[in-house]
Amino acid sequence: MSETQVDVPRAAPSTAAWFSNRALDRRSACVWACLDCVRACNACAQAFAAVPQASPLGRARWLNSNCADLCSATGRMLAGAVERDVRLIRAVLQACGSACRMARAECEVHAKGHQQFRIVARACRRCELACDRLSQFL
DSSP, X not given: OOOOOOOXXXXXXXXXXXXXXHHHHHHHXXXXXXXXXXXXXXXXXHHTTTSOTTSHHHHHHHHHHHHHHHHHXXXXXXXXXXXXXXXXXXXXXXXXXXXXXXXXXXXXXXXXXXXXXXXXXXXXXXXXHHHHHXXXXX
């Protein structure tokens, strides 16, 4: 007989734990980090809107725009999260964290020449950490 592995997700926090001060603090921090990242990424994308997509700055603009979209969706989802579908929340947090990592890495390449990219890199890093921290809590 062969053993079958079953992917069993970690147990969801109880309702009391999900609404505990600790959970609310992490959710709130993540929502605010997402909103800050949205503002920074959108401002940078708009500032470099005339840059051709095929150029290195165009790639940064594209990543910033996508990062802003994911952060916006994540922030909205967390702000209204009364349900605790841990798998969905964790997947969204991981996607947001990945978008932030990619945008941050690209912005760091251009940070020496453009202050806006330094601002975005910092905002993306804060959001990435907040998403990772909340994901680990779940």
